[in-house]
Amino acid sequence: MPRIASVLLPMPLPEAFDYAEPEGLELVVGDHVSVPLGPRTVRGVVTALREGAGGNRRLKPVLARVDDPRLPANVITFVEWAARYSVDVPGWPLAMALRGLRHPPAKPEKAVALTGVQPARMTPARLKVLAAAEHGPLSAAELARQAGVSAGVVKGLVDEGALEPVLVAADDSIAQPDLSLPAQALNPSQKAAADEMADMLAAGGFQAALLDGVTGSGKTEVYLEVAAAALEADPAAQVLVLLPEIALTQAVMGRFEQRFGAAPIEWHSGVSPPRRRRAWEAVADGRARIVVGARSALFLPFSNLKLIVVDEEHDGSFKQEEGFIYQARDLAVARAKIEGALVVLASATPSLESLWNAHQGRYRWLRLGARHGTAQLPDVHLIDMRATPPEPGRWLSPTLVKAVSLTLQKGEQSLLFLNRRGYAPLVLCRACGEKLKSPDSDSWLVEHRYTGRLVCHLTGFSMKKPEACPHCGAKDSLVSIGPGVERVEEEARYLFPDARIAVFSSDTVFDPAGARALVDSMAAGEIDILVATQAAAKGHNFPNLTLVGVIDADLSLRGGDLRAGERTFQLLAQATGRAGRHEKPGRAYLQTYSPEHAVLQALKAQDRDAFVEAEMAMREEAGLPPFGRLAAVIASGPDAEALEAYVQALAAATPNAEGVEVYGPADAPLGLVRGRRRKRFLVRAGRNVDLPGFMAAWRARAKVPNSVRVTIDIDPYSFL
DNA sequence: AGCACGCCGACT
DNA sequence: GTCGGCGTGCTC
Numbered sequence: 001m002p003r004i005a006s007v008l009l010p011m012p013l014p015e016a017f018d019y020a021e022p023e024g025l026e027l028v029v030g031d032h033v034s035v036p037l038g039p040r041t042v043r044g045v046v047t048a049l050r051e052g053a054g055g056n057r058r059l060k061p062v063l064a065r066v067d068d069p070r071l072p073a074n075v076i077t078f079v080e081w082a083a084r085y086s087v088d089v090p091g092w093p094l095a096m097a098l099r100g101l102r103h104p105p106a107k108p109e110k111a112v113a114l115t116g117v118q119p120a121r122m123t124p125a126r127l128k129v130l131a132a133a134e135h136g137p138l139s140a141a142e143l144a145r146q147a148g149v150s151a152g153v154v155k156g157l158v159d160e161g162a163l164e165p166v167l168v169a170a171d172d173s174i175a176q177p178d179l180s181l182p183a184q185a186l187n188p189s190q191k192a193a194a195d196e197m198a199d200m201l202a203a204g205g206f207q208a209a210l211l212d213g214v215t216g217s218g219k220t221e222v223y224l225e226v227a228a229a230a231l232e233a234d235p236a237a238q239v240l241v242l243l244p245e246i247a248l249t250q251a252v253m254g255r256f257e258q259r260f261g262a263a264p265i266e267w268h269s270g271v272s273p274p275r276r277r278r279a280w281e282a283v284a285d286g287r288a289r290i291v292v293g294a295r296s297a298l299f300l301p302f303s304n305l306k307l308i309v310v311d312e313e314h315d316g317s318f319k320q321e322e323g324f325i326y327q328a329r330d331l332a333v334a335r336a337k338i339e340g341a342l343v344v345l346a347s348a349t350p351s352l353e354s355l356w357n358a359h360q361g362r363y364r365w366l367r368l369g370a371r372h373g374t375a376q377l378p379d380v381h382l383i384d385m386r387a388t389p390p391e392p393g394r395w396l397s398p399t400l401v402k403a404v405s406l407t408l409q410k411g412e413q414s415l416l417f418l419n420r421r422g423y424a425p426l427v428l429c430r431a432c433g434e435k436l437k438s439p440d441s442d443s444w445l446v447e448h449r450y451t452g453r454l455v456c457h458l459t460g461f462s463m464k465k466p467e468a469c470p471h472c473g474a475k476d477s478l479v480s481i482g483p484g485v486e487r488v489e490e491e492a493r494y495l496f497p498d499a500r501i502a503v504f505s506s507d508t509v510f511d512p513a514g515a516r517a518l519v520d521s522m523a524a525g526e527i528d529i530l531v532a533t534q535a536a537a538k539g540h541n542f543p544n545l546t547l548v549g550v551i552d553a554d555l556s557l558r559g560g561d562l563r564a565g566e567r568t569f570q571l572l573a574q575a576t577g578r579a580g581r582h583e584k585p586g587r588a589y590l591q592t593y594s595p596e597h598a599v600l601q602a603l604k605a606q607d608r609d610a611f612v613e614a615e616m617a618m619r620e621e622a623g624l625p626p627f628g629r630l631a632a633v634i635a636s637g638p639d640a641e642a643l644e645a646y647v648q649a650l651a652a653a654t655p656n657a658e659g660v661e662v663y664g665p666a667d668a669p670l671g672l673v674r675g676r677r678r679k680r681f682l683v684r685a686g687r688n689v690d691l692p693g694f695m696a697a698w699r700a701r702a703k704v705p706n707s708v709r710v711t712i713d714i715d716p717y718s719f720l
Numbered sequence: 721a722g723c724a725c726g727c728c729g730a731c732t
Numbered sequence: 733g734t735c736g737g738c739g740t741g742c743t744c
Contacts, residue, residue, distance in 0.1 A: 007744080011721045017744035038743040039723060059744060091721085706740065 003027075005062055006048040007035050008079070010095035016047050020059040029073055032066035032101075045071050045094065047080075068101055069284035072303045078338050079299075082331055087631075087695045087712040092324035096299040100280025103273035106170035111137035112154065112163040119162040125149040129157060137168045172278055174287045177260035179232050184221040184259065189213075193366040194222045197344060198229040200364065201306065206337045210313075210358040211346040213368025215574070219346045220252070222368065223309045224259045226344065230307040231289055237306040238283070241292045242332060244315035246270050247515045252311070253292050260290070267293030267300065270511075295320060295328030298335060305339045308332050313345035313354060314570050316563075319717045327715055329354075349570040352619065355612055356626040378548070378586030380604045382595040394491055395483040400549045400589050401495060407547040408499055408528055415542075416488055416531045418551040419571070421505050422446040423487045424480030427454060427465070431474035440675035447480050449490075450507065459674050488551055489531045496529065504532035534571065546586045553590040553600060561719050562624050565599045569611050573603070623684055625715065629691045632716040633681040633699075634668060637708040640677050646708045647679045653701035657694055659686035670720045676709075 005027050006016040019035050021027050031046045043066060053059075079097055083090035114133050119126055128147040132138070140158075144151045157163045186194060193211060200207040213219050227239045241256075243249055246268045257263045265279045265288040282288035284301040291297055295318055298308075310318070310332050318328040329345065336343035345354050345363065358365035383399045390397045396404075396416075407414045424447040427436045436445045438456030445454035447465065455462040468475045480487070489503050502508075502518065509515050522530055522542055553568070561567075592600055602611030620627045633650070637643040647665035654662050664681035671678055685691045695712050704710055 004744095009721090009743095011743090013721090013743075015744095019744065035744085037722085040743090042722090042743095057744080095721095 001051050002053055003049050004052050004059065005033070005046050006050075007033060007044040007062065008047045008076075008090055008094050009035075009037065009042055009044040010098055011042070011091045012089045013091050014089055016090070017044075018059055020053075020061045021049070022061045025062060025065060027062065027065065028070065030070040030076065032068045032071070034063045034066055036060050036063060043098075045076070045098070047076050068105075069281055069301065071097065072284070072301055074303075074305075074338050075299075075301050078335050081334055081338065082326060084696075085331075085334070085692050086324065086326050086714060087692050087699070088324055093299065093326075096296055096324065097301065099296065099299070100276045100283075103277040105277060105281070106172060106274065108167040109139060109170050111139050111166055111168045112143060112158060113137040113166045115161060115164045117161045119157055119160045123153075125153045126157060126162075129153055130162065133163060137166050172281070174265070174278075174282045175262035176287075177231060177256075177262050177264075177289055179228060179260070181259065181261055183225055183228065186221060186225065187218070187369075189367075189369040190218050190222045193368055194225040194229075196364065196366060197222075197226045197342065201226070201230050201233060201342050205340045207342045207364070208333060208336065208357070208362065209342065209344045209364040209366055210350055210354050211344050211366050211368070212350050212355075212358070213346075213348060214370050215348045217348070217368035217370055219311070219348075219368065220255055223311070223344055223346060224255060226342075227256075227290065227307060227309070228259070230342070234304070234306060236286055236304045238286065238288065238302050238304050239290045239307045239309070240297060240300070240302065240305060241290070241309045241311060242295060242297060242318070242328060243292065244294075244312045244317035246294055248312075249292055249294070250516065256290055256292065264288075264290035264292045267291055267297040269294065269296070295326075298328055298331055302339070305335070305341050308336050308341055308343045310343065310345045312347055314347045314349050314351040314566075316567065316717055319715075321713075321718055325711070325713050327717075330715070349573045349608070352566055352612065352615060353626040356616070378588045380588045380590065380606060382553075382600055382604050383589055383591045384595045385591050385593045395488055395551055396491055396495070396549070397591055400591060403547055403587065403589055404492075404496065404529065404549065408496060410546075411544075412546040413522070413525070413527065413542060413544045414529045414547040414549065415545055416492065416529060416549045416551060417533075418483060418485050418488055418531070419534045419555060420482075420484045420552075421448075421457065421507055421533055422455065422484035423449040423490075424482055424484055426481040427478050428481055429469035429471060429474060429477045430479050431469060431477040432472035434469060434471035436470070436478070440672065442670045442672045446484065448507065449486050458670065483551060485531050485533055492529050492531060499528040500526065501529045501531065502527045504530055506533070548586070548588045550588070550590045553592040554594060554597075562619075562630075563717065565611075565615055568599050569603065569608075573608070623686075627687070629685045629687060629689065629714075630716060631683040631685070631691055631695050632713040632719075633664075633683070633695070634678060634711045634713065635665075635680070635708055636668075636673070636676040636678040636711075637705070638676050639705075639707045642705045642707050643677050643679060646702065646705055647681075650681070650698070650702040653698065655694065655698055655701065657689070659689045660684070660691075660694055668720065 003021040005019050005021045007019050008016040027046050027049060029046055033046055034041050034043050075097055079093040080090055082093040128149060132143055132147040140154045144154045197209055211219055230237045230239055243252060249266055253263055253266060267279055286303055310329050313329050320326050333343050357363045383397050385397060388397050388399055404414045426444045427447050436454060438445055438459050438461045441459050443456055443458040445456055448455050452465055453462045454465050469477050485503050485505050489501055492501050504518055509518055521527055525544055598614045635643060635647055651665055661684045662681055665679045668678035668680040692714060
């Protein structure tokens with residue numbers, strides 16, 4: 001009886017395609033194969049095998065098996081689950097799962113090995129080479145280097161037959177963790193949490209824990225010990241640590257290396273393709289025990305994953321917003337479920353979703369106390385910008401200026417935090433009132449003085465700042481409105497001409513090495529005032545930093561985003577948590593126009609529980625996450641009429657479902673991006689509704705014109 | 721995603 | 733008269 005192989009291809013096809021299994025190939029689920037697709041040959045993965053012929057149509061045969069490590073069955077399950085959850089084609093998550101395989105496997109390397117033949121004439125240099133070659137084959141260059149002689153000596157020995165050229169497998173050894181190294185010293189609170197998670201691991205099966213501890217409470221030590229417990233309990237166990245940003249991986253890699261004597265496998269977009277290939281293979285065959293990476297590491301082919309740690313679980317960077325849209329924290333929980341693993345969500349300021357799950361008992365809630373004698377909470381002051389405004393055209397209020405000045409006098413460091421890149425977020429013409437926008441988009445152009453350009457942060461468009469208004473032609477009429485970090489730096493330089501000032505934003509720091517250098521320089525006390533965006537808000541430890549000034553604490557409270565309050569609280573808690581992490585007391589000053597706002601009051605009181613309680617009540621009232629679920633549909637296209645017709649048809653086709661409300665269509669807040677008009681629907685559903693199922697069924701009920709692109713975003717974070 | 725098939729402008 | 737632009741549609 002012939003068999004049919006379902007082959008999933010890493011392409012936007014709606015489902016796996018069926019192929020005939022050729023005589024004698026004996027495929028297995030998870031095999032990589034090459035198959036014909038129309039006129040070309042593509043690679044895919046076998047996701048199912050069943051008996052039968054092609055039925056009514058003749059199937060094309062699988063061409064060949066590709067010799068790459070098989071994709072574990074759990075990964076296929078995960079890929080299919082992720083596609084359904086995200087209301088997208090399975091080819092996208094599959095493509096992510098295969099991202100380590102794009103680079104060809106390492107080829108055998110040329111080396112030379114001893115033959116046993118003695119050279120006719122022996123010299124001291126030749127003796128050294130032959131001695132060095134005893135430890136096994138080496139490349140000629142490496143052998144010469146180790147023997148401390150020139151390459152000519154090696155070549156001479158090859159010519160005389162004492163050494164022969166051989167091919168050896170490329171070095172793909174992976175350093176293994178040493179579990180006999182001493183554990184970290186844990187305080188009682190850390191120990192209790194680590195022990196409880198070790199018990200959960202021992203119990204086996206899917207489990208979830210929320211590791212909830214203020215900045216400086218030592219979450220990393222705790223999960224290092226949980227990782228140690230997992231690795232010790234099962235000699236084949238694998239551990240995955242997810243971090244929100246590449247910039248944090250170096251620090252965490254270092255902690256693991258210290259603890260286990262070997263660097264973990266690193267996985268993120270900055271890792272070179274050959275290294276990725278090595279990492280992928282090592283994960284697939286189990287040699288990689290510990291992986292530290294960004295959200296895409298979730299798709300690696302672990303075969304015995306026992307622990308997933310999602311560090312800084314509240315961080316919005318875990319939400320992938322482009323291409324295949326997913327929330328890595330939520331998918332991590334799903335993957336842990338599929339693998340029967342323990343998932344640990346760690347944060348000083350957990351998301352409301354996770355707190356709610358902990359409240360409901362779905363996650364084990366492990367709270368860490370502040371570490372004795374180290375973390376001192378800063379004094380938080382609200383500066384009412386209505387009562388004590390800065391001078392016109394300036395952004396630092398007199399209160400904050402005085403605080404910075406005092407800090408400078410004491411020889412301590414200040415951090416001025418403003419989550420806005422560039423010099424000014426808006427340029428407008430005083431003559432005609434025109435706001436300069438990106439062509440084909442509704443977003444303002446941001447002025448960057450370092451480069452003298454106007455930049456669209458949405459589309460990447462940039463232009464030289466014009467002399468005259470492009471709209472009315474008036475000369476010298478363009479004015480810069482509002483502050484960015486560059487402008488705050490300018491003001492700080494003017495106010496404190498002798499201070500050493502640096503800016504930390506994605507415009508001054510573009511790689512982990514640059515971030516490292518700036519952080520080291522700050523830690524070494526070579527900077528007095530650091531002006532920073534979000535890039536510096538977390539993960540660093542500056543012993544002499546005692547003042548944090550938040551230029552615009554209201555910034556993320558504006559704009560109708562349901563998570564605005566939460567994000568502001570988290571960001572400010574992180575930023576103020578910077579101040580006074582050591583013996584020196586810290587102070588935080590928050591500039592605000594609405595000091596009475598619940599978020600700011602909770603911050604001032606350092607009262608997370610009060611904030612969470614208020615915010616939860618508000619969300620429950622409105623049926624918003626975590627009490628309800630949201631989804632967005634964004635339809636865009638260059639043809640306004642076709643787009644309008646489509647969204648009307650989609651609106652008319654809304655299925656009538658219990659517990660689901662559909663709002664829209666409305667113009668998206670950024671109604672025009674890159675020349676495409678954008679319309680959006682928002683869907684609110686009860687927790688028990690199969691929202692992906694509803695969305696998939698709905699989308700299928702209206703034909704999409706080919707000029708229109710439709711994106712479904714489950715649990716949207718961005719409301720633009 | 722690729723790649724072919726398909727109908728309208730400047731060219732050996 | 734052709735070469736080729738990229739719009740539209742399909743791939744088991």
